[in-house]
Amino acid sequence: MITYHGLGYWGLLTVPAALALLRLLPTGSRAHKLLARLILGALALATAIVALSY
Numbered sequence: 001m002i003t004y005h006g007l008g009y010w011g012l013l014t015v016p017a018a019l020a021l022l023r024l025l026p027t028g029s030r031a032h033k034l035l036a037r038l039i040l041g042a043l044a045l046a047t048a049i050v051a052l053s054y
Contacts, residue, residue, distance in 0.1 A: 007046050015039065 018039050025032040 004050070007049065011042075011046060015042070 018035060022032065022035050022039065025035065
């Protein structure tokens, strides 16, 4: 079961690292586009979990 504590813990560890990696990758590269989509998807999933819990 995903809890708010779990979302915060994994978000705190992974999102800043992913954003730092996103800054290091070349802008037009396939890896940059994939990582940007993954970050956006992860944030959308976390938002959906929080929104649907109410």
